[in-house]
Amino acid sequence: MNIHHVKLKEILVAFCFLAPSLAGFAVFYLIPFGTSVLYSFQDRLTAALTLANYSELLSSLSFQKAAANTFRFTAISVPILVVLSLILAMVLNQRVFFRNWLRTAYVLPLVVPVASIVLFWQIMFDWNGVLNALLKYVGLSRIDWMKSEWSGSVIVLIYVWKNIGYNVVLFLAGLQNIPEQYYEIADLEGAGPARKLFGITLVYLTPTMFLVILMSVLNSFKVFRETYLIAGAYPQDRIYMLQHYMNNMFLSLDMQKLSAAATLMAICILVLVAVLFRTERMFRSFME
Amino acid sequence: MGKETKEYILSLLRTILLTLIALMLLVPIIVTVVNSFMTEREIHANYDMLGNTDISEFVNLKLVPDWVSLGQYFKVLIATSGYLRMFWNSVYMVVPIIIGQVAVASLAAFAFAKLRFPGRDLLFFLYLIAMLMPFQVTLVPNYLMVDRLGLLNSPYSIMLPGIFAAFGVFLLRQFMLQIPSAYMEAAKIDGASYLRIFASIVLPMVKPGIAALVVLLFADYWNMVEQPLIFLRDAELQPLSVFLSRFQKEAFGVIFAASCLYMAPMVLLFLNTERYFVEGIQLSGIKG
Secondary structure (H helix, E strand, O other): OHHHHHHHHHHHHHHHHHHHHHHHHHHHHHHHHHHHHHHHHHHHOOOOOOHHHHHHHHHOOHHHHHHHHHHHHHHHHHHHHHHHHHHHHEEEHHOOOHHHHHHHHHHHHHHHHHHHHHHHHHHHHHHHHHHHHHHOOOOOOOOOOHHHOOOOHHHHHHHHHHHHHHHHHHHHHHHHHEEEHHHHHHEEEEEHHHHHHHHHHHHHHHHHHHHHHHHHHHHHHHHHHHHHHHHHOOOOOHHHHHHHHHHHHHHHHHHHHEHHHHHHHHHHHHHHHHHHHHHHHHHHOOOO | OOHHHHHHHHHHHHHHHHHHHHHHHHHHHHHHHHHOOOHHHHHHHOOOOOOOOOOOOOOOOOOOOOOOOOOOHHHHHHOOOHHHHHHHHHHHHHHHHHHHHHHHHHHHHHHHHOOOOOHHHHHHHHOOOOOOOHHHHHHHHHHHHHHHHOOOOOOOHHHHHOOOHHHHHHHHHHHHHHHOOOHHHHHHHOOOOHHHHHHHHHHHHHHHHHHHHHHHHHHHHHOOOHHHHHHHOOOOHHHHHHHHHHHHHHOOOHHHHHHHHHHHHHHHHHHHHHHHHHHHHHHOOOOO
């Protein structure tokens, strides 16, 4: 009876601690998310249940373009970022001077507000910009970076610039968790650098790798900021992202379609997270 | 050549390589800072051809100003009123979000990390999912509720969803899980209440966690673009991050100084709390 009483008290106390957060979280996230899912299945005028919003959304050319662009951007930029930051972290994890200073320099782009640096990117990639000046200097013709197919690559570059430090920090933590003895044993057995990389480093880094991939994908959705600040609300076709589409929907207050888009996106992210977690668990049980 | 010497030269080479990469990453920041000390006339002379396809003249990127001047800073801070107001707009929204989220989230994180109650894991899972959702998804529910509460076009539309965002709960829970439960058990035996345990044991021990949360939130919200763009229709209410991109065309001559003043608080905060920032990133790694 007494134990029961103690447990009951703990539950009550827990809900008191939770109450402020839970109330706000429910009001601003949980409940309206439920509403928006409901909206996505409702007809705009009659409120009857329908799939029309989804079929309209999926057949809309601007949505298709935005979704395809966002997907392509993520598929290209995430592997580039992960590989570059892994190499950087592995070099940084060896004997170097000024390690902490270097790490600070790599992380700094992450905290610099996008809006402060936008002008620099414009100076670089403008029609009359630095890059074109260099092209001219070596005798090539100019490229209209932001208004051609190249705009996609520019955004990838900016994304890597901004996020590389974040991933380096995560990889460094992962690398430092690998016991030094593993390498010593490998040395004794005469393993070469390639064998050590694939047999030890990459294997023990796999849990970190899952995390890095997940965070990189999530951060890739934030690249809208850069795109918007550099190229405005109607950028070149190649970099018209999902967030541009949704911004325009917000302006026309099309809540049904907007809800359908948000729901679809939430489902995609849930699937991605589930797949990553499942693979990580499989990998872990395989390791043991 | 001895093994020591060889290793020394290798580290030296690595350091040089890493320093070059660091410098490349820092170029955008360095250029912005250097340009902020140019006179307005020099800025116009160097960059007026930006965005003008009729002229074939290139921009003139210089790493040393012709004449070091504080003129831009003077004009931004004293002669232009818009800038300071937007700066204040940013502060006015970001500071309450940070204070509010730290308060609300530390209470909830304590319940999730240290108390037992039914439905705990399921509820925490919901917070986790909400945290992983990008802006494109969470803005829709936020908008629905803010609209219903009549808060659109008011700073509260940004502050309230910010205060109750799931990230703080998640991060502080990660830090609190590291506190051994023995501390709590001992205090309980001594007859301390849960509130007492929270205030005099847990809170002091998660100070690094709170510091990490403050820096990460500041970096995130100081930089916000998506929410103000959609929730605040009045240009008067916009924070600096959105304002700077419009400001560019009108006040080109002082934009670099404005950008530097805008990034200064974030960069200074980061350089002084880098340890917490890094620890925060590493612990927001989703483990278990």
